Amino acid sequence: MHAIKYITAFLAFLALPVSANAEGQDEKKPVRPKLVVAISVDQFSANLFSEYRSSFTDGLKRLSGGAVFPSGYQSHAATETCPGHATIMTGVHAGRAGIIANNWIDLDAKREDKTIYCAEDERIEGTSFGSITAPTQGDYIASAWHLLVPTLGDRLKKISPDSRNVAVSGKDRGALMMGGHDVDAIYWWKGKGFTTLNGRAISPAIGALNSGIAAKIDKARAPYAIPSRCTARNRAIAVKGGQSVGNYAFQRPEGASRIFRASPDFDGVTVNAALALVQSMKLGQGEAVDILSLSLSATDYIGHAFGTGGVEMCIQMNELDRNLGILFRALDTQNIDYIAMLTSDHGGHDLPERLQEQGLPQAQRIDPKLNAKHIGAQIRKTLALPGEEPLLHADSPFGDYYLSLSLDAQTKAKVKAEAMKLLTNHPQVHAVLDGAILAAMPMPQGPVEEWTIAERARASYHADRSGDFIVLLNKAVTPIANSGLGYVATHGSPWEYDRRVPMLFWHKGITHFEQPSSVKTVDIAPTLAALIGVDIPADETDGRCLDIDGGAGNSCD
Known part of the structure; x- marks a missing residue:
């Protein structure tokens, strides 16, 4: 009964007109969006954002016109996908969330395989994670069980049961760590399409999308056109282990769907999955506030496979900008009042062979x-x-x-x-x-x-x-001995290039400003919570609410 009264009062507050101050001027009220779109671009470092910022013309340009925090930090040392995603929508450090790494060892585990994957439930008998780099990964059940704290979506659902908490990602750990435990819909890529939690049915909207992907994914793909700003990066670099990178434009021969993830196409289908759910579930179009968490994984797979300094990443930055523009225009077309937040789970480091050519002799393989x-x-x-x-x-x-x-x-x-x-x-x-x-x-x-x-x-x-x-x-040591497993570069260090990420907020009511001082990804959840009326007790967060309108909208009141 108390929850119903709270929601009724909150919705009534949303409908209040803007009040006038003593001088008769309109007093700006805080932003109250109907849809929160929380985006994580996997391995999108602050360095990449800064390097390509002047070339953005679409979705990332729009985000750059809002509240810009170019020095956001994943505070912790274990700069991997699972810990990073665990900070974004919980507002707590990775250790407090219980997500210490992508994988850890539990020598007490009641199975032969003692490696624990952050997004599995090893309590289920007969499951095994195996190795994330193995051609055939173990038979595990994806779950948010290891996440010890609630996400913003979990908290919102408690006070507003009609709100929808939805998560979509190229990786199960991205979706699960941002969505949390109480999700209305959650999807991630597996094999040649999107799947969901064990025991849940695939929605008709995602089923139709999967059918379309299946009809095309094994067909040959022509290379991407190389933007003029990328031509100087179009140069092969020999990598220890026999391969070379630096001049690949994501062409695929017939039947090469296995390399689909390490291409801009992967983000394109992930955005399509998110939009299919927005449309079929009418997210942001009801009386209650909804949350859509979207984790785009292609930048990470491309960074691992080709490094961050070649033509591959340059093409990806162009396509990431375009794919985000597709997302935002689709939301605009549906007249959804949304706030978009974009950050990353971690940064990344280029391959040592290219860094050595650029005058960094300490760059080396482990x-x-x-x-x-x-x-x-x-x-x-x-x-x-x-x-x-x-x-x-x-x-x-x-x-x-x-x-x-x-x-x-x-x-x-x-x-x-x-x-x-x-x-x-x-x-080392x-x-x-x-x-x-x-x-x-x-x-x-x-x-x-x-x-x-x-x-x-x-x-x-x-x-x-x-x-x-x-x-x-040490700095610049890549913990990959050679490229035999298909990875030439990675992340995971305690150094700035892996910790520092951009944090961008955009809403039609936000006045553009830039805050160069450092902030943390654990500040994101308290900031978004304040905008949608969710109270996170001070002792349950490691972050703080950020004023994302330069004081004009009192967004943290």
């Missing part, structure tokens, strides 16, 4: 012996420990390392000390941080760009999921 298996074998030999069981477990050469559960306390302490010493002394390692020390640290405060490396790691640390110690690599 030593293939820098991994848990090799370091563990060294420790066993040094400490003369019997047996062959792995002493250390890790999902990658950097990030969380876990000590074997079979070790007694004394041996465990010796192994940990030796491992931290060996890794600290490696020339910047720091090795003790998990126990991180656990005892308070969550960092103050200007995010001034946080220490330990404070950045603390923001993505969770006592029940993080490793016994954390390994962080």
